[in-house]
Amino acid sequence: MSVLVYVEQAEGKFKKSVFEAVSYAKAIADQQSTNLTAISIGNVAEEELKELGKYGASKILNVSVDQLKTFVNQAYASVIASAAEKESADIVVLSNSFSGKGLAPRIAVKLKAGLADGAVGLPKIDGSKFEVKKTAFSGKAFAITELTSANKIIALNPNAFGVKENHTDVVIENFAADIKQSDLGTVIKDIVRATDKISLPDAELVVSAGRGLKGPENWGMIEELANLLGAATACSKPVSDADWRPHSEHVGQTGISISPNLYIAIGISGAIQHLAGVSSSKVIVVINKDPEAPFFKVADYGIVGDAFEVIPKLIEALKAHKA
Numbered sequence: 001m002s003v004l005v006y007v008e009q010a011e012g013k014f015k016k017s018v019f020e021a022v023s024y025a026k027a028i029a030d031q032q033s034t035n036l037t038a039i040s041i042g043n044v045a046e047e048e049l050k051e052l053g054k055y056g057a058s059k060i061l062n063v064s065v066d067q068l069k070t071f072v073n074q075a076y077a078s079v080i081a082s083a084a085e086k087e088s089a090d091i092v093v094l095s096n097s098f099s100g101k102g103l104a105p106r107i108a109v110k111l112k113a114g115l116a117d118g119a120v121g122l123p124k125i126d127g128s129k130f131e132v133k134k135t136a137f138s139g140k141a142f143a144i145t146e147l148t149s150a151n152k153i154i155a156l157n158p159n160a161f162g163v164k165e166n167h168t169d170v171v172i173e174n175f176a177a178d179i180k181q182s183d184l185g186t187v188i189k190d191i192v193r194a195t196d197k198i199s200l201p202d203a204e205l206v207v208s209a210g211r212g213l214k215g216p217e218n219w220g221m222i223e224e225l226a227n228l229l230g231a232a233t234a235c236s237k238p239v240s241d242a243d244w245r246p247h248s249e250h251v252g253q254t255g256i257s258i259s260p261n262l263y264i265a266i267g268i269s270g271a272i273q274h275l276a277g278v279s280s281s282k283v284i285v286v287i288n289k290d291p292e293a294p295f296f297k298v299a300d301y302g303i304v305g306d307a308f309e310v311i312p313k314l315i316e317a318l319k320a321h322k323a
């Protein structure tokens with residue numbers, strides 16, 4: 001019995017959400033008095049892999065083959081499932097990220113495991129009872145899920161547990177994954193980025209704007225603010241419906257769900273369907289001229305003011321700070 005954590009890499013680097021998943025998996029391994037093994041797929045340098053030891057992984061299985069250099073859902077799920085079998089891991093943890101959402105159910109099928117996705121806390125273990133608190137109804141409620149199967153998959157919501165250092169000596173082993181041709185039915189041949197902008201699903205900082213911006217011609221200041229912060233840009237649904245912004249920026253119940261460290265909402269009312277996709281952000285800053293805007297109820301910081309006055313001042317202050 002042990003715990004396995006899948007550590008997702010992006011261009012050979014681990015994000016904060018990975019260190020959080022490792023910290024969480026380590027806490028579960030401690031609950032079970034067992035060790036934590038991590039599995040990394042893709043070309044990650046040894047120095048980067050060793051970073052995982054800071055958060056409690058004592059063994060790392062490293063899969064570094066050309067076929068799996070880029071993310072292939074089915075093949076990655078097979079590799080993670082076979083690593084779990086090799087390690088006799090009955091609990092597999094991963095981040096409930098964009099790719100984690102695709103992987104978790106596939107791994108669950110392969111291991112005949114129960115799945116708790118969108119987990120927000122450590123499992124409550126009482127004898128054979130294993131319960132996980134998770135979000136439900138697009139983040140509007142919580143559910144307590146009991147996993148009754150022998151194998152269990154937990155996909156942790158980003159920012160739900162935090163990164164906790166737990167220095168451990170780490171051993172890195174190459175893992176020879178048995179990849180079947182049927183797992184490679186769809187492969188990514190090449191990645192051509194549409195822009196060099198930061199990808200929204202992975203962004204740690206997001207500047208988002210809504211109908212309060214009046215029209216697409218006013219997004220210059222939003223992009224300038226995002227560039228200064230190193231943030232991705234997002235928008236509300238009516239904004240993308242009106243073609244002011246591309247649909248890839250639409251966040252919410254019918255758009256992308258994100259959990260950045262900082263979400264700045266400008267001229268967005270805070271309708272429940274919008275909040276469904278952004279409410280698990282760690283810190284929410286709302287800028288709205290209406291003090292009664294519902295978004296203020298979930299904001300950590302709020303500025304009641306006209307975006308056309310507040311944003312240029314923010315940009316000016318950031319430029320001065322950077323200088």
Ligand SMILES: Cc1cc2nc3c(=O)[nH]c(=O)nc-3n(C[C@H](O)[C@H](O)[C@H](O)COP(=O)(O)OP(=O)(O)OC[C@H]3O[C@@H](n4cnc5c(N)ncnc54)[C@H](O)[C@@H]3O)c2cc1C
Pocket residue numbers: 209210211212213235236237238239250251252253254255266267268269270271272273274277287288289290293305306307308
């Ligand atoms: C089934 C369904 C699914 C939906 N899915 C989504 C979804 O995924 N995502 C989503 O976003 N919406 C979704 N919606 C739409 C949602 O209900 C809201 O209509 C939408 O989020 C409102 O967008 P908004 O806040 O940009 O615009 P508005 O509601 O028009 O709000 C504009 C805000 O800007 C403020 N404002 C105006 N001028 C200024 C200014 N100069 N400076 C500062 N503030 C200003 C106003 O006070 C107001 O609060 C969905 C609706 C339905 C029915």
